[in-house]
Amino acid sequence: MLQETCRVIRLERLSTDTWRLFLAAPGVAARVQAGQFVMLGLTAGYDPLLRRPFSVHFAEDGELVLYFRVVGKGTAMLATVKPGDELPLLGPLGNGFILMPAPAFVVGGGIGVAPLLLLAKELAGRDNQATAIVLAGRAAAEVAPLADSFHRWTDNLVLATDDGSSGFAGRADEALSSLNPASGSVVYACGPQPMLAAIASFCRKKRIKCQVSVESAMACGMGACLGCARPAIGGGYVHVCLDGPVFDAEALPWD
Ligand code: FES
Numbered sequence: 001m002l003q004e005t006c007r008v009i010r011l012e013r014l015s016t017d018t019w020r021l022f023l024a025a026p027g028v029a030a031r032v033q034a035g036q037f038v039m040l041g042l043t044a045g046y047d048p049l050l051r052r053p054f055s056v057h058f059a060e061d062g063e064l065v066l067y068f069r070v071v072g073k074g075t076a077m078l079a080t081v082k083p084g085d086e087l088p089l090l091g092p093l094g095n096g097f098i099l100m101p102a103p104a105f106v107v108g109g110g111i112g113v114a115p116l117l118l119l120a121k122e123l124a125g126r127d128n129q130a131t132a133i134v135l136a137g138r139a140a141a142e143v144a145p146l147a148d149s150f151h152r153w154t155d156n157l158v159l160a161t162d163d164g165s166s167g168f169a170g171r172a173d174e175a176l177s178s179l180n181p182a183s184g185s186v187v188y189a190c191g192p193q194p195m196l197a198a199i200a201s202f203c204r205k206k207r208i209k210c211q212v213s214v215e216s217a218m219a220c221g222m223g224a225c226l227g228c229a230r231p232a233i234g235g236g237y238v239h240v241c242l243d244g245p246v247f248d249a250e251a252l253p254w255d
Contacts (some may be wrong), residue, residue, distance in 0.1 A: 001090065001091060001092065001093060002027045002028055002031065002089075002090070002091065002092075003088065003089070003090050004025060004026075004027045004028060004088075004089050005086050005087070005088055005089070006023040006024060006025035006028070006040075006064065006086070006087055006088075006089045007023065007024040007025075007084065007085070007086050008021070008022075008023060008081045008082065008083055008084060008085040008086075008087065009022040009023060009024055009063065009083060010022045010083055011079065011081060011082075011083075013079075014067075014145040014146065015141050015142055015145060016141070017069050017070045017071075018067065018068070018069050018070075018111070018142065018145075019067070019068055019069075019070070019078075019079050020057065020065055020066070020067050021065065021066045021067075021068065021078065021081070022063055022064075022065050023063065023064045023065070023066070023087070023089070024062060024063060024064075025062070025063070025064040025089055026062035028056075028059075028064055028089060028091045028092055029059040029060070029061075029062050029063055029064045030059075030062070031092055032056045032059050032064070032091065032092040032096075032118070033092065033096040033097070033118075033122070034056075034096050034097050034115055034116075034118040034119035034121075034122050035055070035094070035095070035096030035097040035115050035118075035119065035190075035213050035245065035246040036055075036056055036091065036092035036093060036094050036095070036096040036115075037053050037054060037055050037056060037091065037092070037093050037094050037115075037218075037221070037241075037245060038053070038054055038056060038064070038066075038089055038090060038091030038092060038093060039051040039052065039053055039054075039089070039090040039091065039093065039218075039220075039221040040052055040054055040066070040078075040087055040088075040089055040090075041087050041088035041089070042074055042077045042078055042087070043077075043087075050074070051088070051090065051221070052074045052075070052078070053093075053218040053221050053241075054066045054068055054114070055067075055114040055115040055190070055213070055245070056091070056092065056114075056115060056118055057114050057115065057117050057118065058117045058118050058121070058149070059118060060121075064089075065117075066114075067111070067113070067114040067117075067146075068111070068114070069110075069111045090221065093221050093222065093241065094221075094240075094241055094242070094244060094245050094246070095243065095244060095245070095246055096115075096246055097115075097119055097122075097188050097211055097213070097246050098211065098246075099122060099123065099126055100186045100209065102184055102185055102186045102209070103131040103181070103182065103184070103185040103186070104123055104130045104131055104185070104186055104187075104188060105130070105131055105132050105133075105134070105176060105179060105181045105185055105186070105187045105188070106119060106120060106123070106130045106132070106133040106134070106187075106188045106189075107133075107134040107136070107172050107173075107175070107176050107187060107188070107189040107190075107191070107199060108133075108134070108135055108136065108172070108189070108190050108191055109136040109137070109171075109172040109190075109191030109192060109195040110136070110137060110138075110142075110191055110192055110195075111215075112189075112190035112191030112192065112195070112213070112215065113135050113136075113137075113143070113146060113190070113191075114190070115190055115213055116133065116135075116150075116188070116190060117146075117149055117150060117153070119188055120133055120150055120153035120154055121153050123153070124153045124154070130153070130154050130156070131156065131179075131181075131185070132154070132156040132157075132158055132179050133150055133153075133154045133156065133157050133158065134158045134159075134160055134168075134172055134175045134176055134179070135147070135150065135157070135158070135159055135160070136159075136160040136161070136162075136171065136172035136175060136191070136195070137160075137161060137162070138161065138162045138163065139161050139162065139163050139165045139166070140159070140161055140165040140166030140167075141165075142161075143159045143160075143161065143166060143167075144159065144166055147159065158175055158179070160172055160174070160175035171195065171198070172189075172191060172195050172198075172199065173195060173198035173199050173202055176199060176202065177202060181206065181208055182208075183206055183207040183208060184207075184208070185208050185209075186208065186209040186210070186211070187199060187203050187208055187209070187210045187211070188210075188211050188213075189210065189211070189212050189213070189249075190212065190213035190215075191215075192215065193214070193215070196212045196214065196249070196254075197254040199212070199249075200212065200249035200250075200252075200254050201254065203249060204249075204250070209248075210248070210249035210250075211246055211247070211248060211249065212246065212247055212249045212252070213244070213245045213246045213247075214230070214240055214244055214245055214247065214252070215245075216228040216230065216240035216241075216244075216245065218240065218241050220241070221241045222241060222242070223239055223241060223242040226239070228240035228241050230252070231252075231253055232251065232252065232253075233250070233251055233252060233253055238251070238252070
């Protein structure tokens with residue numbers, strides 16, 4: 001884990017409320033693995049109260065890319081940064097996806113698509129290009145702006161929208177089911193809890209291995225505040241920041 005001052009390269013607006021932030025962060029970009037996250041300070045000072053957790057969307061050539069939705073004061077602040085601004089960065093943190101030698105189905109819903117672009121790159125780099133990648137959202141405006149970036153790493157990109165305005169009309173788990181993954185495949189998923197629960201249930205029935213990146217509020221990102229604790233199978237708790245954010249789906253209760 002590194003603490004480095006990163007420099008804003010540019011900010012790109014993808015939809016009414018989603019953005020991509022490009023940062024010069026050579027230390028973290030060289031070390032990060034898909035599924036890991038960073039704590040990014042929203043001002044130049046190192047005030048931990050002003051740090052927010054973000055999945056790493058992509059990393060290449062010393063550049064780190066974050067994909068975020070404006071949902072409150074902190075992310076609204078982030079959507080106003082300017083090229084050249086310097087921000088404190090801590091990372092990479094947590095446990096990412098473990099790449100397995102099996103046909104890979106990658107599924108993201110909503111802002112949960114964030115870590116999947118780096119995962120798509122890692123799968124392609126291992127000569128194990130994702131068999132299919134599903135990007136699911138409410139409407140075309142949410143998922144279509146991401147398509148070009150993902151096409152770079154897969155020949156089989158499926159957009160799924162709740163309102164049917166682009167691609168498959170339906171939820172992420174329904175889109176995955178329509179692809180009919182065989183037993184022995186592996187599903188890598190990230191998104192809201194109901195989506196992950198549906199995918200975990202589908203994978204259990206089909207005997208498909210499933211890794212999920214779970215969303216959680218995180219204050220410290222390092223195991224100190226206990227704010228990200230959630231129940232584990234068999235009793236006790238796991239900490240999303242330390243034990244995750246990527247888990248084997250069978251390690252978590254979904255009821
Ligand atoms: Fe503080 Fe996980 S975010 S313990």
